[in-house]
Amino acid sequence: MKKIALSLILIAGFYFTNCKKSNSTTSNNQDTNTTSSTDNNLAEQNSNDAVNIGSESLDHGSLTTYKLKEGENSVLSPMSGSVTISPDTVNKKVTVTFNTFIGYDGHLRNGTLVYSWAGSAPSARWYRDSGLVLNISTPGNTYSVDNYTVAINTKTIKNLGRVTAGNLTWNDNTNITILKPSSGGSILWQCNRNAVLLNTNSYTFTSPDGTSSNTTYAAAFHGYGGGPLNFINWDKAILSFTGTFSGTASNGETYSGNVSSPLILNFNCTPPYTRYLYVSGVLNFTPTGKATRTINYGNGICDLTFNLSIGTWSVAITI
Numbered sequence: 001m002k003k004i005a006l007s008l009i010l011i012a013g014f015y016f017t018n019c020k021k022s023n024s025t026t027s028n029n030q031d032t033n034t035t036s037s038t039d040n041n042l043a044e045q046n047s048n049d050a051v052n053i054g055s056e057s058l059d060h061g062s063l064t065t066y067k068l069k070e071g072e073n074s075v076l077s078p079m080s081g082s083v084t085i086s087p088d089t090v091n092k093k094v095t096v097t098f099n100t101f102i103g104y105d106g107h108l109r110n111g112t113l114v115y116s117w118a119g120s121a122p123s124a125r126w127y128r129d130s131g132l133v134l135n136i137s138t139p140g141n142t143y144s145v146d147n148y149t150v151a152i153n154t155k156t157i158k159n160l161g162r163v164t165a166g167n168l169t170w171n172d173n174t175n176i177t178i179l180k181p182s183s184g185g186s187i188l189w190q191c192n193r194n195a196v197l198l199n200t201n202s203y204t205f206t207s208p209d210g211t212s213s214n215t216t217y218a219a220a221f222h223g224y225g226g227g228p229l230n231f232i233n234w235d236k237a238i239l240s241f242t243g244t245f246s247g248t249a250s251n252g253e254t255y256s257g258n259v260s261s262p263l264i265l266n267f268n269c270t271p272p273y274t275r276y277l278y279v280s281g282v283l284n285f286t287p288t289g290k291a292t293r294t295i296n297y298g299n300g301i302c303d304l305t306f307n308l309s310i311g312t313w314s315v316a317i318t319i
Helices: 004-008 035-060
Strands: 020-022 078-088 093-103 108-119 132-137 148-164 167-179 186-197 203-205 215-217 221-223 230-232 238-248 254-266 280-287 293-299 305-310 313-318
Touching: 035 093, 035 108, 035 132, 035 148, 035 167, 035 186, 035 238, 035 254, 035 280, 078 108, 148 186
Parallel strands: none
Antiparallel strands: 020 313, 078 093, 093 108, 108 132, 132 148, 148 167, 167 186, 186 238, 203 215, 221 230, 238 254, 254 280, 280 293, 293 305, 305 313
């Protein structure tokens, strides 16, 4: 889940700005407003970005180990600015402080994130450890990404162990507020969902409708030795997400949503897909008093395209 973002932030989700649209039909009365959808995606990306930073900081003590491909720079290697990682094993926490930091993902980060861990097992200290409970906070609400202030009200990640078909599983329970720059309003977002490392062991992926051929992937989890020798090879990971979310958009519109078919994130997709999108799965998104928006991410192809439907209206979007 460390890179659970970077797709879900590089992940994830879907930008409705700067996108190419095709295959759409509309009428004069058709509801095509996507403000709450855009705000939801922004919140999800920042939420998962915080998870990504924490999992790498805990497991490696740096933000330079994750690479999209061998020989490349880490997404969070610094292009400019600085980042300080301060572990405190006595008080069981890691503090990450950004100072005008721009990484290879192109985002400007400032401020502080704090990761405090506990768990049912005394040795649960690593992100991959069964029983780990990780609480993430933004002291003083000074943390920002691209001048969007990200205030983590509550965020708890629990490693549930190998509870889903023998695969490592995490629960994410989050409540965050994002303040847009230039008096753009604020976003309230919350979720309760599970993430599963599908290739904790070797895994064969089959598209939901059977149109894509089966592909077998090697295990991304290396569970030998102890401590740092047990690690997750995130650039080979395949993750599945299920659960619910809700929030209030910057225009005051409230909404809720759920995953009706597991969202699959495949980090094996070859660059230049550095802004990873889910490769399959279906998400339902319903603004209060409006028709449900259905987002279908496809059948496993490594592209940056998904379909958005509102009633009889639909559009194919490429980010």
